[in-house]
Amino acid sequence: MIEDCYMLSNSIKSWFANRNLVIATMHKKEQVIMPLVEAELGVNCITIPDFNTDQFGTFTRDINRRGTQIEAARKKAQTALEITGETLAIASEGSFMSHPAFPFVSCDREIVLLLDQKHDLEIIGQEISTETNHTHQSIKTLDEALNFAEKTKFPDHGLVVMLSPKSIDKNYIYKGINTENKLIETVEKCLKQSNNGTIHIETDMRAMFNPTRMKVIEKATQNLIKTIYQQCPQCYYPGFDVIKRQSGLPCGLCGLATDSILLDIYQCQQCNFSQEKKFPTGIETADPSQCQYCNP
Template identity: 45%
Template sequence: MFTGRKLLIATKHAKESVIQPLFEKEFNVTCHTNTTFDTDILGTFSGEIERRFSIMETLRKKCLLAAQEEKFDLIVASEGSFGTHPTLFFAAADDEFMLFLDLKNNIEISSREISLETNFSGEEVNTSNQLLAFAEKALFPSHALILKSSEKNPEIIYKGIVQKEDLLNKFQELKSKFSSVFIETDMRAHLNPTRMQVIQKATEKLVAKIKKACPSCNFPGFDVEEIIKGLPCDNCGLPTKSTLALKYSCKNCDFKQEQKFPNNKKFEEPTFCDYCNP
């Protein structure tokens, strides 16, 4: 279905470095990156352009707009979000989404990778010592930094700073004009190796999903539709909140299949039982 076709990777931040090798190897496609479409029009991490849509809506718009402008019918893109982890509320997380569209065959397949591996941070600094302490914590200079005249609606913003001398000079320049300076991590993928590694993991997940074909019609993207809880406790036998089965569904023929014990265990430890360990 994909062999010999051209695949557009919608990015302006070098994400093709991790996406292209996997897709070309697994699907025998020829990858290209967009030359005219600016993905930043849908939002920037540094705040100059606000992301107005949900992350999946943004991803879909990125794919469709880039495909239309670049004249492709096979396209892949990623979109990240940074903030508090959805379950570990005191930890920062990188939440990466991937979307693959085959407009010719009406296929849409997505993946998601949530990782605690991120340097995402920002704070107000008033001295060069504070500045350099933040820089060290943020893995500078292998990871770029951003300086702003203020956290919200800054008059001046310097992005992609990767040299200590440049960081200090721009800080002094801003400090001479404003009462304080806001420093934050530059989360653009080509300037943040940690984020690029998470994008690679999300890409690996996406490739695996695409390769999983429906047992009935062989359509790609045979994916989990429902997670069924209720793995029995090894002590009392009552159902726990752990996964008992996964229900797969085909988007093409609506064939469904249930896989029991996906984590290769038939009972859960009493530690995770609400009855044995309330």
């Protein structure tokens, strides 16, 4: 019996080894995802040559994204499995927003989702990073465009030019601009076409035009693998993950509960076994400045 447990707890690879894993992506994200999952899970990665993930929404507004970030990733993974008839897929989805604590700082939240229909498993890895060039600007001259380019890691990182930020017509959205000649030509053309002399420029956030974003996707994939390797202590299913964080860390001065995180609650998707882990951040008392009583 003890030996059985030992075997099971050390055999994450046996869940995935030699299975085909479909990477549901079209922006070359497999470049960072594939080496990691092949090495860590022992899978054989396959991609779908003309898988068009744009149908699930794009950053450049021509197609709105439906549902939440996780729903979008799940839908991509499900579609990839329907197309291929396989049972194991990974899809990823990014989202850019203001940092919750610093509204003037942009951040990039990347999700990498593993869907395993054979074991009825869904495991999510994520990374939130302030390392992003995500920004946009209205411009009236070519000089303004070139200044914008200089600030946004162009030409290693691509740009998008369009007549107006509300453009939805594909014919007036120029994506993937990554040479100076192309930039000058596109900006001059759009300025001529514009009714009010103003056009819109923004960073191209598609992974293959954005090495900074690609790195964040790589980190989210590492987080996914770490989460897969967390096994349920009761049934050994992979992906034993936090489902809820609870506040209530005691104040270091008076001991009253504060809003800071006290514990994480982990739960198994398979057997529902759950476990509390106290002090997930390593801090055991809250600073009195966070306390309603000591610092009202």
